[in-house]
Amino acid sequence: MKAGDHAGPPRPLRRARLPLVGARGPRPTGGGPSWGARGALRPLALVFFLLCAPAHAVVDPREMLPDPAQEQRARDIGRGLRCLVCQNQSIDDSNADLARDLRRIVRERVAAGDSDAEVVRFVTDRYGDYVLLRPPVNAVTIGLWAAPALILLAGGAGAFAYLRRRRAATPPEAAPLSPEERARLRHLTAE
Amino acid sequence: MTARRLLFALPALALLVAAAGFWAMLSGMQRGSFDPRGVPSALVGREVPRFELAALAGWNKPGLSSADIAAAAREGPVLVNFFASWCVPCLVEHPQLMRLAAEGVPVFGINYHTGTQKDPGAVDWLRRHGDPFRRIGVDVTGRVAVDFGVYGVPETYLIDREGIVRWRMAGPITEQILADEVRPLLRRYR
Numbered sequence: 001m002k003a004g005d006h007a008g009p010p011r012p013l014r015r016a017r018l019p020l021v022g023a024r025g026p027r028p029t030g031g032g033p034s035w036g037a038r039g040a041l042r043p044l045a046l047v048f049f050l051l052c053a054p055a056h057a058v059v060d061p062r063e064m065l066p067d068p069a070q071e072q073r074a075r076d077i078g079r080g081l082r083c084l085v086c087q088n089q090s091i092d093d094s095n096a097d098l099a100r101d102l103r104r105i106v107r108e109r110v111a112a113g114d115s116d117a118e119v120v121r122f123v124t125d126r127y128g129d130y131v132l133l134r135p136p137v138n139a140v141t142i143g144l145w146a147a148p149a150l151i152l153l154a155g156g157a158g159a160f161a162y163l164r165r166r167r168a169a170t171p172p173e174a175a176p177l178s179p180e181e182r183a184r185l186r187h188l189t190a191e
Numbered sequence: 192m193t194a195r196r197l198l199f200a201l202p203a204l205a206l207l208v209a210a211a212g213f214w215a216m217l218s219g220m221q222r223g224s225f226d227p228r229g230v231p232s233a234l235v236g237r238e239v240p241r242f243e244l245a246a247l248a249g250w251n252k253p254g255l256s257s258a259d260i261a262a263a264a265r266e267g268p269v270l271v272n273f274f275a276s277w278c279v280p281c282l283v284e285h286p287q288l289m290r291l292a293a294e295g296v297p298v299f300g301i302n303y304h305t306g307t308q309k310d311p312g313a314v315d316w317l318r319r320h321g322d323p324f325r326r327i328g329v330d331v332t333g334r335v336a337v338d339f340g341v342y343g344v345p346e347t348y349l350i351d352r353e354g355i356v357r358w359r360m361a362g363p364i365t366e367q368i369l370a371d372e373v374r375p376l377l378r379r380y381r
């Protein structure tokens with residue numbers, strides 16, 4: 001068994017209920033208009049779909065703090081914290097249950113008067129530095145932070161050495177052609 | 192000329208090192224000891240967070256507090272397991288927990304909830320598959336899980352006699368993990 005199965009949100013449970021709802025209503029198949037038949041609605045559907053895009057930012061109004069300044073701070077903090085279920089989303093972007101709980105905790109702490117650093121420490125105390133989308137510079141991460149500069153430096157040094165060697169390898173200015181060579185060249189190009 | 196030959200050997204060497212690394216990763220994934228998405232636990236080496244959780248309603252086990260864990264741990268290492276009835280990998284590790292419990296290892300259960308996801312099926316699940324737990328606490332708000340640094344279920348923590356968390360497994364305890372990791376740890380902290 002892979003440890004990757006380390007359970008995500010309990011989707012199967014919710015999905016299992018869906019057929020029950022459908023079974024009570026009219027059957028979806030059997031000659032009724034389907035998406036394919038309503039060709040005229042397609043562009044409209046596309047327009048609506050595109051309009052929906054900004055709604056992906058999940059801000060549940062019930063979660064928001066009454067004080068806009070505090071809410072803004074909570075959002076900024078949340079944007080820097082990794083959702084551990086989805087991993088490459090911040091808790092501010094994620095719909096996972098754990099992300100929602102962490103958002104709530106962040107807001108509670110902000111409302112309780114914690115500074116940004118205190119809120120972040122509360123979370124890293126429990127989930128480690130991994131939860132920070134912008135990792136701190138320390139003994140473990142120094143390689144990560146230094147890598148771009150080191151690679152650039154190594155590449156630059158390599159390119160420099162290569163160019164210098166190539167220049168050294170080019171033969172010195174060739175001697176001018178002798179009259180015989182010149183005659184032969186004329187003969188060859190005339191053909 | 193030898194310097195030039197060395198330059199040719201360098202890519203081959205790099206490839207070999209990379210291959211060895213990949214092999215170690217893949218075999219670790221197969222055994223379950225390596226999880227590429229795994230998050231290292233911040234709790235290892237620290238005390239168990241303080242908490243007090245109510246019992247599972249309709250089930251004959253008492254609730255669980257950090258004091259219960261500390262008291263049991265004074266006799267020897269204990270396991271704390273976060274589980275939920277909807278969690279399929281929990282079922283995978285269930286026989287291993289049952290076996291440990293039968294051998295007398297104290298296994299404590301925390302029924303995992305989040306703020307929005309409850310677990311109404313827990314009692315049925317325990318009735319159907321067996322109950323390996325000495326005590327079960329229900330983490331109704333999900334706050335105890337956050338204090339432990341839990342980010343999914345199952346997760347299992349091993350606590351030594353001083354009440355310090357020594358090991359955390361995110362994912363199911365397979366037979367292999369039981370033999371390779373849990374048993375040696377139980378012996379070491381006995």
